[in-house]
Amino acid sequence: MSIRTRVIAAVMVVLVVVLLVLSLSVQSVFATQSERNVDALLSGRAQLARQLARSGVRPQQIVNRVGVDGVLASLQLRDGTVIGSPLPVGGGVQTVTTRLNGPTRVDGAELTLSVNSSLATGALQSLRRILLVGGLVALALSAALVALAVRLALRPLDAMAALAQGIAGGARGRRLSPTRTHTEIGRTAQAFDEMLDELEGAEAQSRTAETDALRAEERVRAFVADAAHELRTPLTGVRAAAETLLEHGGTLDVGDREHLEVLLIAEAQRAGRLVDDLVALARLDTSPALDLAPVEVARLVDDEVVRARLLSPTATITAAGAAPVVSGDLTSLRGALRNLMDNARRAAGPRGTVTVTSAVHGDLAVVHVRDDGPGVPAADRERIFDRLVRLDPARSADSGGIGLGLAIARGIARAHGGDLVCVPVEPTGGGADFCLTLPLRVTTDPAGQPAEPRPSPGRPGTGETADQEA
Known part of the structure; x- marks a missing residue:
């Protein structure tokens, strides 16, 4: 199997895996979020019903208030009277039952709330079909584009193979002489020419480059590990506060909500400071240019x-x-x-x-x-x-x-x-x-020669001269 075929196959396998993981993740997130939304809706309506019962609202009004926007409510009083809509039965129905307490007939009544989740199930099925069709189309287009790109990218390798065969056959003095040395293959061709010019020097340069690459890799690994370790704590705080506000923001009182918002901002600022410091360290590692x-x-x-x-x-x-x-x-x-x-x-x-x-x-x-x-x-x-x-x-x-x-x-x-x-x-x-x-700053004397460094005069009022120690 040629390298061209192996590269195309490897890229397509990666694309298939990525699309599969992405599709499964989207479906899982969609299903989980839909279920959370239904649970939050029923919990909120149940809490509203309990508040209305404690306030002395009549049973029919309680059913009317909570039984809206797709939520069916059925209230059974202590004497057996049932108020509200009949509850659906079968699959795809999610229910919540709660007992009410209050000063009127509603005291001790049992409230059942239900929602038909078939709409969410249908939406999930539609999403799956869209992801399947879109993934197949994306794979087909990607296969064509990858094949074309690999063919163009590997064309210089054919020229390198022909040159190597010619040199092996005795045709000395020939070189690739690449015109675009900023690309990976161009740099490879240039390195190939340099190896032919001076083999020993090229080998020494290869060993040096390998050592530098290993050191750079170690620095990068340490940098990433340090950053991940320190960023985990503020990002965990940001995520926890954000999820709490998202899931329970409507049920929190003003004080708790403000506390979570302050926590979210503080943790985000903390992460920002850490990122700024890490960026500063990274720049120092690359010998930054100084504005002297x-x-x-x-x-x-x-x-x-x-x-x-x-x-x-x-x-x-x-x-x-x-x-x-x-x-x-x-x-x-x-x-x-x-x-x-x-x-x-x-x-x-x-x-x-x-x-x-x-x-x-x-x-x-x-x-x-x-x-x-x-x-x-x-x-x-x-x-x-x-x-x-x-x-x-x-x-x-x-x-x-x-x-x-x-x-x-x-x-x-x-x-x-x-x-x-x-x-x-x-x-x-x-x-x-x-x-x-x-x-110290090096000054220049009138003859143009560097003069001895001289400190500025001592600070006024300190009684110290320039050559005094701290």
Whole structure:
């Protein structure tokens, strides 16, 4: 069997399986939803009847109120009197019976509600016929299109086979020379030519490409596993709240409904924040292009300190130190420092202390973000920069972060040629100290030669110079 036939057969088998699974899923969802709708209708009418009975409504009025829109109602009083429509018998009839309590003749009466579900059954049969006919038509069209596409796509392989046979027969010097190297087969032909030019080099490149592909696959697997693990909780909350509102929204009181709506919005926002952080990590993995410009570290620190004070008004948050200037992407550096500040605020608590100091060490700008929280054990000072790591399992994603902020901050620092580490603190001080290092901006002297990096003057009113340490 040729590869063309095998490809066409494999694609058609996949299409048949997909269409079959889709059809069964649609039928199952339709049938389940129809049954739920009927159950909800009968339950709602039964609840309405009980409310009317407790309100003292007469039996005939109760039957008239609940026996509408395809629902048949039969009310049997305690004296045996039957009020309402005769109930149908046989298959396709769904009934609900409830006992009423009230101050009038309706007290102790038995109400039976029924709905003929044959309409839903007929609709399901029609849906099956439509899915069957549509699936057959789709398969026929797909078979024709797949056969044509495979024939066109595999045409270059025939040329490659002919060239390989010619080279095997001694016709050296011939090449495929593909004109469209951006396609899969074009890239294959180009790789084939390169192999003929230099076999050993091609083999080395193949081994390197295989190693890179395996590493990339491992990173993708880890990324997907982390994302699925953290997204499961907020998405479960969103689904639970949405299903409750959908199925019982008409029977919930205002307070419960508002609570579910707030929960739905909060969980959706939580999932959105997680997705934003995961996207940021993915971009950092691909060596993103940075919009480099002079950035005043002191001003950046001051802006984030002001923001942190607004978010934690009872905490003590201060900034001090030199005012170096680095060359970096302002938005990225602001995000990194913001993650550090948010992490420090959460660790310090509502009445804790957070101190941010900046200094110059050689050709590096150094920013320390320190809090007086519980601190980081020595064994975890490197592990906390892994993705989705929270040292305190008791913290929720809302109160303790989702474990991505430090990983993002380190990625941003390293993308700028710097680093972010958790350094030891004095035994008596407690808390955690995160050290962010960034290369200073390199200036050029009048002769056009790079000059030694120079920090900006110290901050006014601090009494510190540019070369003081934090």
